[in-house]
Amino acid sequence: MNSAAKGRFIVFExxxxxxxxxxSRRLSEYLASLGIDTVLTAEPSNSWIGDVLRTESKTTGPVANTLFYVADRAEHTSQIKKWLNSGRWVLCDRYVGSTLAxxxxxxxxxxxxxxxxxKEINRPAAISPDVTFLLKISPEEAMNRLxxxxxxxxxxxxxNFLKKVSDNYDLVAFEDSSYVIVDASMSRDDVFSYVLSRLPEI
Ligand SMILES: Nc1ncnc2c1ncn2[C@@H]1O[C@H](COP(=O)(O)OP(=O)(O)O)[C@@H](O)[C@H]1O
Ligand SMILES: Cc1cn([C@H]2C[C@H](O)[C@@H](COP(=O)(O)OP(=O)(O)O)O2)c(=O)[nH]c1=O
Structure with missing residues (x-):
């Protein structure tokens, strides 16, 4: 495919x-200011399946919730493909890595x-990002921020849960070459500059 005609798919985990x-909000505003047609999206998505996950996931068990996350992703990915094919840059807050972690x-x-x-159930539901930024921070610091x-x-x-999730993310990053690890304990400006330095070519 002619890369000039296709957008870029950038994920944050x-x-x-x-x-x-x-x-992701700051980056989307920055890219838009450069004249790049950018879409900011997230998972769970804003579809009815995403709504179920936001409102009902405490009433359903972990297997059902997993299938909802992946169903949401399959539908969201169809939309993401359309955006990419029309040349837009898609910034996505969470994707496959969140389900794995x-x-x-x-x-x-x-x-x-x-x-x-x-990994298997995600295969037909997802596409490969151009880059996935893994924002790494200790669970202690994340909990202070929250x-x-x-x-x-x-x-x-x-x-304890965030510690397990964080360890899983390390494993995902090790196995997936689209991952770029970002030290998210840095200042907002330093994190932003680093991410800019690792963006795909415009
Ligand atoms: N580099 C940073 N340094 C300090 N605080 C930050 C930084 N980045 C984000 N925050 C703050 O941390 C909190 C969580 O950020 P948020 O973007 O909502 O995280 P996430 O989407 O990963 O849950 C917010 O209050 C935000 O303002
Ligand atoms: C996309 C996705 C999200 N989640 C969870 C992680 C979050 O705790 C929750 C909501 O995500 P999110 O709204 O991004 O929360 P936060 O801003 O606190 O990071 O959904 C999964 O467990 N699996 C997934 O596949």
Whole structure:
């Protein structure tokens, strides 16, 4: 395909509080200011399946939720392909890596070979990003950013969960050559400059 006619697909991953939403918003505004036709999107998406995940995921079990995340992705990916084919740059806050990292942590003791199953079910639902920025931050710092400070009920469980998710992300990054690891504990401006330095060619 003629690269001039096709957009770029850029994904942001990382644990809650790593800075994905703020950074992807800033980057989309910056790219738009350069005259690049940019779409900022996220998963769970704004479809009805995304709504189910946002509103009902506490009433359904981890296997059903996994299938909802992947169903949401399959539909979202159809839309992403259309945007890319029309030459737009697509910035996506969370994608396949989130399912591997989060559902990997939730299913590891419930589904045999959970990691391989998650990779397999994502295969027909996803495409390869041009680059995936993994915003790395310690669970301690992420929890401080989210104001989940000492004394809050459930803090210990949340910390342990984010630690597992973070370890899974390291594994995903090791296996996927689209990943670029970003030290997300840096200042907002330093994180932004680093990401700019690793963007695909315009
Ligand atoms: N580099 C940074 N340094 C300090 N605070 C940050 C930085 N990036 C984001 N934040 C703050 O951390 C919090 C979580 O950021 P957010 O973008 O919502 O993270 P995520 O989307 O990964 O959950 C927000 O209050 C945001 O303003
Ligand atoms: C896309 C996706 C999200 N999630 C979870 C991670 C988040 O805790 C939650 C909502 O994502 P998000 O709205 O990005 O939350 P945050 O801004 O706190 O990072 O959905 C999964 O567990 N699996 C997935 O595949």
């Amino acid at each position: 990382g644990i809650d509080g790593a800075g994905k939403s703020e950074l 989060y559902q990997g942590a939730l299913l590891s003791d419930k589904v045999e070979n959970a990691w391989n199953w998650l 104001n989940l400070r000492a004394g809050i009920p459930g803090r210990f469980e949340k910390f």
